[in-house]
Amino acid sequence: MSQVFSKSPKHCAKQQGLTIEKSYKKLFFACSAVFTSVLAFIFLIWVILHPSKPQFSLKEADIYQLNLSGPHLLNSSIQLTLLSKNPNKRVGIYYDELQAYASYKGQQITVDTSLPPFYQGHEESNLLTASLEGTGLPVAPSFGYEVGRDQTTGRIILNLKVNGKLRWKVGTWVSGKYRFNVNCISVMAFGPNNIPTAPLSSYQGTQCSTAV
Template identity: 45%
Template sequence: MSAKDCGHHDHYCRAKRYRLIFFAIAGLIILVLLAVFLVWLILRPTKPRFILQDATIYVFNVSETQPFTLTTNMQITVSSKNRMERVGIYYQKLDIYATYRSQQVTPPTSLPTNYQGHREIAVWSPFLCGESVPVAPGLMLALHQDQNVGAVLLNIKIDGNVKWKVGTWFSGKYHLNVNCPAYIKFGERNNGGIVVGPVMKFESAVHWLHCGCLSQ
């Protein structure tokens, strides 16, 4: 065999070897992607279901003179159900607050961090207090009308981060945004507070603002 033929043979062997390596790597990548897809399909995370269970209004006062302010003191009970059978939820840095017509009327109240197992229900009963919170003049007429009617529509919102837990594995952080509309009807005073009557339940709208992992 001539030197030229040997050179062609070596070139052919190298090309064949590179092709085998390429197909092996491509096959491995496909297998990994397939495994990830199957795991995601089996353990596909489902949004937790938040429900506003009840609320007690202790203070809801609107100032009569400028600058217009709103003082609010209320206690709410909100529950969250993990609907997944194989995935746990770890709630991190949850803040809850109330808004009226898109304006925040109470500062955020931090909820304790909590791990929620499979099919478990978590319940929080925080106080939401806002002392002399400035409100836009355009909201004053609506607030007075709501007080005269005896009911007000507030939105109870929760912002925070969650992680999924499968066995000993934790996912990255996901941003959770919860909105619970609460049509609060003022009823009889009870122990200094105004109790919502009757108790009304609202299933929240849950939004994931960020579908990728946030920085740890």
């Protein structure tokens, strides 16, 4: 008599489970390989192109008002003009969420002023202008003394700053957002006999520092 061998339902279920598990593993490794290839491709493009950070320079700054309205309250009005340049030959730059303000000896002396977002193509330059103002801004008790001392030396030094976020554009690919900070130093001379005469102006075209 011949013997008939048959697999139990339990044995079949175990084999089917192994098959499904192998399929999931294959799918996982395939997705991982595709994802790794995409990351490697993006990284390779990034290394080859190696985008340089944007360059900013101060073209003009004018102080129309900088006076105390109370013991520690400041009114200020400053007109700012910056030149922004994209030094990259193959990478464009989107500028987002731009904010400009002025500071003096570590104290912010104007409120944050928003600048419109814009796109800068390869090796393009753009002029940025902003009116920086402050009304009744609280300042340190030493503010009046510091300005008086600068008046004695015949010049006042301000920091003009721009903060924001940028995105790199390579072909149709656009990166995520990167925060950047621009700091420009403006040296302005007082009038004859060191008497403040509005506006105090700076035209020296100072190169600004940029951190990304």
